Amino acid sequence: MRNKKQVVEAYALAKDLYGRIGIDTEKAIERLTQIPISMHCWQGDDVTGFEQTDCQLSGGIQSTGNYSGKAKTPEQLRGDLEKAFTLIPGKKRLNLHAMYLETEGERVDRDEIEPKHFKKWVSWAKGHNIGLDFNPTLFSHDKANDGLTLSHPNKGIRDFWIEHCKRARKISAYFGRALGTPSVMNIWIPDGFKDVPVDRLGPRQRLKDSLDKILEEKMDPAYHLDAIESKLFGIGSESYVVGSHEFYMGYAVKNDTVLCLDAGHFHPTEVISNKISALSLFTNHLLLHVSRPVRWDSDHVVLLDEELREIALEIVRHNLVNRVHIGLDFFDASINRIAAWTIGTRNMMKALLIALLEPTDALIKLEQDFNFTKRLAYLEELKSYPWQAVWDYYCHKNGFPIGLDWMEEVKNYEAEVLAYRCK
Template sequence: MSIRDNFKSAKKQYEKWGISVEDAFEKVKKVPVSIHCWQGDDIGGFEVNQQELSGGIDVTGNYPGKATTPEELRSDLEKALSLIPGKHRINLHAIYAETEGEVVDRDALEPKHFQNWVDWAKEHELGLDFNPTLFSHPMAEDGLTLAHPDKEVRDFWIRHCIQSRKIAAYFGKELGTQALTNIWIPDGYKDIPSDRLTPRQRLKDSLDEIFSVEINESHNVDAVESKLFGIGSEAYVVGSHEFYMGYALKNNKLCLLDTGHYHPTEMVSNKISAMLLYSDKLALHVSRPVRWDSDHVVIFDDELREIGLEIVRNNALDKVMIGLDFFDASINRVAAWTIGTRNMIKALLYASLLPNEKLKELQEKGNFTDRLALMEEFKTYPFGAIWDYYCEMQGVPVQENWLDEVKTYEQSVLAKREA
C-alpha cells in the first residue's frame, strides 16, 4: 500500500473517536521548536580566544565532520532543517558571535556580532533565540558567576547578561518574532556548603540588576533555568528549581524547565500543568538524561510522549516555548538534530491524536478501567501511517529515508572537513 492508502486507512480508525487528523496537522505545523545550534560543533563556539568547556559541561565522542566555522554550522543546520517538518527557530549561545578576528569579551558583545545569523535567519524564515554564555571563560574558572563573592566578577557577568538581552531584542525586532533570552549559570559547590543563603541572595541581586534594564517585551522575553547538580556542583547549586520558580513568579519571568536538570525519578511532564496554573507561559529545554544530566539525543520515549500530552491536552501549545538541548559527538551531528527534532514534533502530533476529552471524562467519572484500557490501546493505533503522511505533506523525507540524505551529505560535505 502507498503512504496515502495507509494514511486513509489509519485516519478512519482515529475518526471513529471524533478525532480530526487534519486539525491535528494544522495545530502541530504551527508550533516552532527552538533547535539548539551547539549540537553541531560540540558547544565550541567561534570566540577568537576559545576556551575549554567548563561549568560542568562535557561532550563525549569524536565523530568526524564537526562544524568549525559559522558557515559550516549554518550549512549543517540547513541540511537538518530540510529533513524536519515545519518552520522552526534556532537557539544561539553568546559564544557563536562573529567578531571578524577581533577579541571582543562577552560583556562587550553587540547585535552587530550576530548580524550574519540574523541575515541567514531572514533568508530562511527562522526565528532566533539567545543564551548568555556563563561558562568556558576565565571569569568562571572557579564555577561561580552571578553569585560570586567578588563584585568585579559579578559585574562582568551582569553586563554580559544585559548585553545578551539587547542582542535578543534585536533578533526579535529584525525577524518580527519574539526572541527568548534564557539565563543558566553553573554556580555551585562540589561539597556541602556552610552557607546556602548568601550565594542565593547575591544571585537574586544580580538578576534584579540585569532585569532592571528595560527591554521591549514584544521583541524579547526572559527566562531563568534551574539545575539540580552538575560536575563540580554535586552538593549545591545556587540556582535551584525552587529559587528560580520563586524568582520567575515574583518577577514575571519565564521559568525554563530542562528535562535533564532534575532528580532521575522526577518527571518534568508532571510539572507542566502545575506551573501553568500560576504562569501564563513557561519554557522547556527538552533533553534525555541517562542516569544524570547527560544530554542524550531526544528519543520517542514515555517521558517525551508525556511532555507532548501535557502540552496538547491542556491547550498549551501557545503557552509552552519548546526548545531542545542535547549534544552527542558520538554520532553524526546532523542526524542527531534530525532525530531529536522529529521526535519532539512526533510527540506533539501523537498527543493531538488521542481522545483527550473522552479520557478526561472517564477520569472525572471515576471510570479508571476504561481510562487505562483506552490509553493502552491507543499506543498501538496506526500512528506511524499518520506521521508518514504528515512528513510527506510537509515536503520532508518519510520514514528512514532522511538517513540516506544525511549519509550523502556526510560523504560530500562532512568527510571533507579537517579534523
C-alpha cells in the same frame, strides 16, 4: 522504504480509524505545522562556539565522542543546520548562545558583545523564515573558573557577568525586532560547590541581586522574553547549586519571568512533564529544554520514550501550546551531528502528533465520571493506534523524507561535505 501510494493508502485507513473516536487527522496535522521547535546550535559543534579565545569547555558541560566532520566555522554550522532543516518538517527556530558571535577576527570579551556581532545570523534566519532564541554564555571563560559567576563574592566578577547578561538581552530584543517574533533569552549559570558549603544563603542573595540588576530595564515582550533555568547538581557542583529549582521558581513567579524546565536538571526519578500543569497556574510562560538524561544530566539525543510523550501530552491536553516554548538541548559527538538533530527534533514532533491525535475531551469525561476502567482501556488501546501512518503522510504532504529515507541524504552529505573537514 514505503512508496507514496502505500503512504497515502495507510493514511486513509488511519484517518478512518481515528475518525471513529472523534479525531480529525487533518486538523491534527495542521496544528502540528504551527508548533515551533527551537533547535540548538551547539549540537553542531559540541558547544565550542566561535570566540577568539583559548578557553576550554567548562561549567560542568561535557560533549563526549569524536565523530568526524563537526562544524568549525559559522558558515559550516549554518550549512549543517540548513541540511538538517531539509530533513525535519514543521515550524523551526534556532537557539543561539552568545559564544556563537562573529567578530571578523577581533577579540571581543563577553561584556562587550553587541547586536552587530550577530547580524549574519539574523540575515540567515530571515532567509529561512525562522525565529532566533538566545542565551548568555556564563561558562568556558577565565572569569568562571571558580565555578561562580552571578553569585561570585567578588563584585568585579559579578559586575562583568551582569554586564554580559544585560548586553545579551539587547541582542535578544534585536532578534525579536528584526525577525518579528519574540526571542526567548534563557539565563543558566554553572554556580555551585563540589562539597557541602557552610553558607547556602549568601550566594543566593548575591544571585538574586544580580538578576534584579540584569532585569531592571523593561523590554517589550513582543520582541524579548526573559527565562531562568534551574539545576539540581552538576560536575563540580555535586553538593550545592545556587540556582536551585525552588530559587528560580520563586523568582519567576514573583518577577513574572519565563521559567525554564530542563529535562536533565532534576533528580533521576523526577520528570518535568508532571511540573508543567502545576506551574502553568502561576507563570505566564514556560520554556522547556527537552533532553534525555541517563543517570545524570548527560544531554543524550531525545528518544520517543514515555517521558517525551508525556511532555507533549501535557502541552496539548491543557492548551498550553502558546505558553510553553519548546527547545531542545542535547549534544552528542559520538554520532553524526546532523543525524542527531534530525532524530531528536523529529521525535519531538512525533510526540506532539501523538498528543494531538488523542481524544482528550472524551478521556476527561470518563475520568470525571470515575470510569477509570474504560479510561485505562482507551489509553492502552491508543498506544497501538496508527499514528505512524499519519506522521508518514504529514512528511509526504510537506515534501520531507519518510521513515528512514533521510539517512541516505545524511550519508551523502557526510561524504560530500563533512569528510573534507577532516583533511
